[in-house]
Amino acid sequence: MSDRPATPGSGPLTGRALVAGAAEGAVLYSSEPLSFWGGYDAETGEIIDRRHPLAGRVGAGRILAIPATRGSSTTTAVLLEAIRRGTAPAAFLTRGPDTFLALAAIVAGQLYDRAPPVIALSPEDFDALRRIPRARVEATGTVLAR
Amino acid sequence: MTSVRLDERDHSFLRGEEGEGARLAMSILVRMADVVGARELLDITAAHIDSSLYQGPATLEFAERLAEGGARVRVPTTLNVSGVDEYGWREWDVAESWAEPARRQMEAYEAMGCEPTWTCAPYQTQPRPGFGEQVAWGESSAIVFANSVLGARTERYPDLLDICCAVTRRAPAAGLHLTGNRAGDVLIDLSGVPRRLAEEPALYPVLGHWIGLRVEGRIPVLDGLRARPGEDDLKALGAAMASSGAVGLFHWVGLTPEAPDMDAAFQGREPATRLRPGPAELRAARDELGSGLYDADGLDLVVLGSPHFSLSEFAALARLVEGRRRHAGVRLLITTGRAVRELAAKAGYLDAIEAFGGELTVDTCILTTPMLPESIRRLMTNSAKYAWYTPSLLERAVAFGSLADCVESAVAGRVTRDDGAWTAGP
Numbered sequence: 001m002s003d004r005p006a007t008p009g010s011g012p013l014t015g016r017a018l019v020a021g022a023a024e025g026a027v028l029y030s031s032e033p034l035s036f037w038g039g040y041d042a043e044t045g046e047i048i049d050r051r052h053p054l055a056g057r058v059g060a061g062r063i064l065a066i067p068a069t070r071g072s073s074t075t076t077a078v079l080l081e082a083i084r085r086g087t088a089p090a091a092f093l094t095r096g097p098d099t100f101l102a103l104a105a106i107v108a109g110q111l112y113d114r115a116p117p118v119i120a121l122s123p124e125d126f127d128a129l130r131r132i133p134r135a136r137v138e139a140t141g142t143v144l145a146r
Numbered sequence: 147m148t149s150v151r152l153d154e155r156d157h158s159f160l161r162g163e164e165g166e167g168a169r170l171a172m173s174i175l176v177r178m179a180d181v182v183g184a185r186e187l188l189d190i191t192a193a194h195i196d197s198s199l200y201q202g203p204a205t206l207e208f209a210e211r212l213a214e215g216g217a218r219v220r221v222p223t224t225l226n227v228s229g230v231d232e233y234g235w236r237e238w239d240v241a242e243s244w245a246e247p248a249r250r251q252m253e254a255y256e257a258m259g260c261e262p263t264w265t266c267a268p269y270q271t272q273p274r275p276g277f278g279e280q281v282a283w284g285e286s287s288a289i290v291f292a293n294s295v296l297g298a299r300t301e302r303y304p305d306l307l308d309i310c311c312a313v314t315r316r317a318p319a320a321g322l323h324l325t326g327n328r329a330g331d332v333l334i335d336l337s338g339v340p341r342r343l344a345e346e347p348a349l350y351p352v353l354g355h356w357i358g359l360r361v362e363g364r365i366p367v368l369d370g371l372r373a374r375p376g377e378d379d380l381k382a383l384g385a386a387m388a389s390s391g392a393v394g395l396f397h398w399v400g401l402t403p404e405a406p407d408m409d410a411a412f413q414g415r416e417p418a419t420r421l422r423p424g425p426a427e428l429r430a431a432r433d434e435l436g437s438g439l440y441d442a443d444g445l446d447l448v449v450l451g452s453p454h455f456s457l458s459e460f461a462a463l464a465r466l467v468e469g470r471r472r473h474a475g476v477r478l479l480i481t482t483g484r485a486v487r488e489l490a491a492k493a494g495y496l497d498a499i500e501a502f503g504g505e506l507t508v509d510t511c512i513l514t515t516p517m518l519p520e521s522i523r524r525l526m527t528n529s530a531k532y533a534w535y536t537p538s539l540l541e542r543a544v545a546f547g548s549l550a551d552c553v554e555s556a557v558a559g560r561v562t563r564d565d566g567a568w569t570a571g572p
Contacts, residue, residue, distance in 0.1 A: 018181045033362060033392065037201075037535075037539075038513075038534075038535040038538040038539040039538060042201070042202060048538045049538045050437070050537050050538055051537075051538075068362070068363065068392065069392070070362065070363075070390075070391060070392045071286055071358075071388060071389050071390070071391065071392060072286050072388075072389070073196045073284045073285055073286050073289070073302065073303060073304045073305055073308075074196065074199055074201065074304075074305050075304060075305075076304040076305045076306050076307070077197070077199060077201040077204070077205045077305040077306065078201055080201075080204045080205065080208070080306065081201050081202035081203070081204040081205065083204070084202070084203065084204040084207075085202075097181060097182070097183075099178065099181055099182055099304070100304045102178070102181045103174075103178055103181075103304055103306055103307050104304075104306070106174060106177050106178065106181075107174060107208060107306050108204075110170060110173070110174065111204070111207060111208060111211065
C-alpha cells in the first residue's frame with residue numbers, strides 16, 4: 001500500500017462543480033475515455049463499447065468516473081435521453097472539465113428539472129478515485145469516500 | 147450569476163425579448179460559456195447542426211421546445227444527417243415507430259430555418275467557411291475537417307449546443323476559436339511509412355485511427371509522408387481521429403492552411419511528444435479496426451460512405467465495379483447526401499453502381515438509423531468510422547479493407563483483402 005495517496009478514504013477530494021448537485025453511490029472507475037454514442041445504452045444504462053474496460057457494466061445510478069468523453073458529438077444527445085429515462089449515472093467525476101457531460105446535464109435541468117452533478121477533478125484527485133469503491137458528491141463539488 | 151461579459155443583444159435574448167426558444171438557447175449558451183471559462187461570447191457567421199440526429203424522445207422534445215418557442219437560426223445553417231432517410235426509409239428495415247419521431251425532429255430543425263442538407267459532409271457541396279472564419283459546427287468528422295482542412299474556427303460543438311449558437315449567432319470565446327489553442331502538441335513523423343503504403347488510400351483511415359487512440363484530445367501535426375493526400379483522404383483521416391480520439395484539429399505540414407511549416411504548426415513551440423508509426427504498427431491498426439470478421443469469412447453487406455461518400459469517391463467506385471456484378475449473397479450500400487447523389491447521377495456514375503447491384507441511402511447512415519435487417523450480421527467497410535462504431539452500435543461483426551478490397555469482397559461473397567501495400571518494404 002506504499003503507493004496509496006494520503007487523501008482517499010481519509011480526506012475529501014475537492015473538484016469544480018460544472019453542474020452542482022448531490023449524489024451518492026458505487027463508483028464505476030476507468031482511466032479510459034468513453035463515448036456515450038456507441039458506448040452507453042440509454043435504454044438499459046449499460047456500457048456497450050466493447051473496446052472499453054467497463055463494457056458490460058451498468059452505469060445507471062452509479063457515480064461514473066471517467067477521465068473524459070471521447071469522439072462523437074452525439075454523446076450529449078445519448079446522455080440526455082438516458083437522463084430522461086432514468087438510466088443515467090447519478091453523477092460524473094472527470095479528470096479536468098468535460099463540456100459534453102456538463103451540457104447534457106444542463107439541458108436535462110432545463111427540460112426535466114433533473115441534472116446529475118458533473119464534477120471536474122484535478123488529475124491527482126481523479127486518479128485517487130481508482131481506490132474508492134463508494135462515494136458521496138456534495139453540491140459544493142466535494143467528493144467524500146464512503 | 148455569470149462572469150461572462152454579455153452585450154445588450156445577449157441580454158435581450160436572456161430576457162426573452164426574442165422569444166422563448168431564443169431565451170432557452172441563450173441561457174444554455176451562457177451556462178456553457180461559464181463551464182468552459184470563456185470571458186465573452188464571439189459572433190459566428192455560419193453553423194452546421196448535428197442535433198438533428200434523433201436519439202429518442204429527449205432530442206425530439208428539445209428540438210420542438212426550441213421550434214415551438216419561435217427559435218430561428220440567425221446565420222446560414224446546414225443540417226447534419228438525420229435519424230431517417232426522409233423518402234427512402236421504407237426500402238430498409240426501419241420501424242414506423244422510429245421513422246415518425248425522427249421525421250418530426252427533421253421538421254423542427256427545418257422550421258427553425260436550417261437548410262435541409264442532411265449530410266455529415268456539408269463541405270462537399272455547400273458554401274465553405276473561409277480561412278479564419280468563426281463558425282459553430284457539430285458532427286465530429288465535419289468539425290475536424292472545418293478546422294484542419296479549411297482553416298475555419300470551430301470548437302467541438304456537441305449536439306444540443308450547436309443549435310443554441312445558430313439561434314443566437316454567438317459562441318463562447320474559448321477552445322479552438324482562439325489562436326493560442328490551435329498550436330500542435332504531438333508530432334506524427336510519417337517518414338517510416340513505406341512508399342507503397344503511402345500511396346494506398348486505406349492508409350488514411352487506419353492512420354487516423356492509430357493517431358486518435360494515442361493523442362486523445364491533443365492536436366497532432368503530421369509530417370514526412372512520401373505522398374500528398376487529397377480531400378477524400380483528409381476526410382477519412384480526420385473522421386477516424388475523431389472517432390478513436392477526441393481530435394478537433396490536426397495540422398499537416400506543408401498542406402493544411404495553418405501549417406505552412408513546422409514552426410507555424412507548433413506556433414514556435416517544441417512538440418510535447420513525438421510518435422513515429424511504422425508499417426508493423428499500421429498493419430496492426432488496420433486489423434484492430436475489424437471485429438469478429440476475418441479474411442475468407444462470408445459476408446452480408448459492404449457499406450461505404452462514413453463520412454458521406456463524395457463525388458470523387460463515386461467516380462472511383464464506378465470505375466471499380468464497371469461491368470461487374472456483386473455476389474448474390476452480398477448487398478452493397480452507399481450512404482451519401484442528397485446533393486452528391488444528384489451530382490453522381492448526372493455524372494453517370496450511378497449507372498455502373500446500380501448495374502453492379504449497389505443501393506443508395508441518403509440523409510442518414512447505418513449508425514444513425516436502425517435500418518439493417520436482422521439477417522445482415524457481417525459487414526465490410528473502408529470507413530474507419532463505420533468500423534469503429536459497428537460492434538457497439540449495431541452489435542454486428544465488421545471487417546475493414548480498402549475500397550478495392552470492398553468491391554472484390556462484394557464480388558467474391560467473402561472477405562478478401564490485398565495485403566501487398568501493408569507488407570511491402572520501404
